[in-house]
Amino acid sequence: MYQKIVLAFDGSHEARSALREGALLALRCEARVWLLCVLGDNAAVAMAEGVQPGAAEQIAAASQQLVDEGVGKLKSVGLNATGHIARGDPAPVISNFVREVGADLLVLGHRRRSFLERWWSGKSGAYIVDNVDCSLLVAQHPVSDAEFAAEMALHAVKAPA
Template identity: 30%
Template sequence: MLLVYDGTSESQAALQRCSQLSLALCAPVDVVAVVDAESVNASCGGLLGDVAYTHLEEMARSTLGDAVAQLANIGITANGYVKYGRIADVVARHAQTFNPDLIVLGHRARAGRSRWWRVRPAHVDLAERLCGTTIVTVTVGLPDDA
């Protein structure tokens, strides 16, 4: 199994679902935390400095450690990886290398105009790239004012 984890409420929900599936299937889990500096740099007008990049990497390592520890605490064998690049590209490369039968990731549903301002969700790109791999997309309900 492969879990994409970034510490958001959506990825925490994906972690819960992944742990349930892992226990039921007696499957180990690879946890991937992605440092997507390119997207962050684009959203801040190309002004991402070395300190900010280092902070992104530290945050990814910290959240990755939390996820691996949570899985280990309930008896699941988990390996953690920090990867660099766009989420869909990183996950596709990892999946092609390690060949997981199942990929679990969180997704934040967009409402209103924000649907048009965002890039395609990673799970859509992954479904097109990784034929034959089961992708479990876990969502969390939208707040009332979204």
């Protein structure tokens, strides 16, 4: 069904849960996976850089470590996984990346926000829905470590020898 899956990942609890859900789906579909982390060029990063020179580089290094860790986990369960870090406004960057790799599924995490948070952050969710040419899974089912391990064990049992 799905052959190319992009997992948008920012290290948050919601993104980690989406990563697990997307990984389980990728295993079932034997899909290739891209783990995409977008570093926003926003006021918070600029402010951090102004207070502590090198802060932006530290954020980039921490993000690279998260992506490397995620790709390692995906590969350890037998997935063909690649990590990618990009900079910019997350919604258009994610949409462009999905088109670039020809993905047929995008998996995102979701964190419920208050009215003010939604107003302040803009319409990035709507932007993504309107600007990807593939299916979109907004992962909201929390997959625990135990559930994920059990699914991995089940998958390993079903895998051909």
